[in-house]
Amino acid sequence: MSGDSSASGPALGDGPKAGRGDPNEPFGPRQLARIDEALTLSSRETGLTFSVYVGEVAEPSRATAESLFEKLATEADGAVLLAVSPGQRKVHIVTGETSAARLPNRACALAALGMRAAFTNGDLTGGIVTGLRMLADAAGRP
Numbered sequence: 674m675s676g677d678s679s680a681s682g683p684a685l686g687d688g689p690k691a692g693r694g695d696p697n698e699p700f701g702p703r704q705l706a707r708i709d710e711a712l713t714l715s716s717r718e719t720g721l722t723f724s725v726y727v728g729e730v731a732e733p734s735r736a737t738a739e740s741l742f743e744k745l746a747t748e749a750d751g752a753v754l755l756a757v758s759p760g761q762r763k764v765h766i767v768t769g770e771t772s773a774a775r776l777p778n779r780a781c782a783l784a785a786l787g788m789r790a791a792f793t794n795g796d797l798t799g800g801i802v803t804g805l806r807m808l809a810d811a812a813g814r815p
Contacts, residue, residue: 699727699759704798711805720815721772722752723808725801730758730765738765753812755804757788759797764788766804772812780811 700708708725715723724745731737738756745754750771757764766781784807791800 699797707798708801708805711802715805715809718814719775719809719812720751721775721812723805724752724754725805726754726756727797727801728758729760730756730763734758734761734763735765738767742767742769753808755788755801755808757797757801759792764792764804766808775812776808780808784808784811 712723712725715721724742726738726741726745730741734756738754741756742752742754745752750769752769753772753776754767755764756767764785766776766785768776768781784804787807788800788804791797791803
């Protein structure tokens with residue numbers, strides 16, 4: 674399992690509210706479509722199964738992210754989970770055995786830094802899309 678990043682700066686932005694005013698739904702249809710497209714392309718290009726979790730992660734957050742990974746991953750060995758907790762300013766990238774061989778800790782750390790740059794500017798969607806693209810580029814084709 675690889676990749677762990679915690680922010681020490683201001684809280685991560687929740688992303689655009691798309692005029693709905695519902696704080697429990699930080700993504701509008703356009704943002705969801707962008708994330709869905711990035712998930713689909715990342716998985717198709719690499720042969721790995723990418724998943725994204727956005728929400729609070731109970732402490733210890735790394736162990737909770739790994740537990741989520743086990744629940745979400747259909748084939749844990751070739752899976753990658755991006756767990757993002759905007760309110761806690763945490764990002765965890767969890768990989769299975771096969772995906773870890775293609776995504777070393779350094780690649781995960783670089784993706785987390787790229788995500789954090791977008792989050793710092795209040796762009797939750799852009800950060801997730803950036804992270805997925807960076808991880809897909811690092812993993813390469815099967």
